[in-house]
Amino acid sequence: MRRDQVPQDDANLMEGRSREVCYAVDEKGNYVQAHSTGWEPKNAALLQAWEQINEEAEKARLDVQEGRVSPLAFFMAKFMFDLKLLSEYTDIPKRKIKMHLDPLHFKKLDEATLAKYAYAFDITADDLANWPAKPVSTRFPGSER
Numbered sequence: 001m002r003r004d005q006v007p008q009d010d011a012n013l014m015e016g017r018s019r020e021v022c023y024a025v026d027e028k029g030n031y032v033q034a035h036s037t038g039w040e041p042k043n044a045a046l047l048q049a050w051e052q053i054n055e056e057a058e059k060a061r062l063d064v065q066e067g068r069v070s071p072l073a074f075f076m077a078k079f080m081f082d083l084k085l086l087s088e089y090t091d092i093p094k095r096k097i098k099m100h101l102d103p104l105h106f107k108k109l110d111e112a113t114l115a116k117y118a119y120a121f122d123i124t125a126d127d128l129a130n131w132p133a134k135p136v137s138t139r140f141p142g143s144e145r
Contacts, residue, residue, distance in 0.1 A: 060074040092117075
């Protein structure tokens with residue numbers, strides 16, 4: 001594709017904060033780097049992915065409110081963490097994280113463990129310990145559509 005044909009279909013999924021490098025042909029026939037804000041098929045796929053993540057986070061939020069799981073489940077869904085990834089970020093073994101997904105075990109966590117989880121989720125330990133008392137958005141880029 002020519003440099004002037006590089007797609008610029010910014011669907012505001014990332015509010016203009018994201019561009020990717022594509023390779024295009026310039027006027028002399030040489031391959032050059034060109035920036036793209038996105039293209040429609042990719043934007044549609046990203047929107048579907050964010051919608052699925054939102055649905056999973058909302059389900060986890062309801063499970064937390066009903067007392068089936070601890071707030072860790074919501075934040076894991078919201079930030080797309082699985083057990084392995086959260087374990088790597090926090091240095092907490094996967095089997096312990098599984099235990100901490102139980103609301104009864106979660107309530108007994110010490111400050112140091114809460115701080116590790118909070119750091120991984122970029123929130124305060126107090127917000128994590130007292131969630132869902134404080135509202136947290138379950139929405140992601142592109143979800144307002």
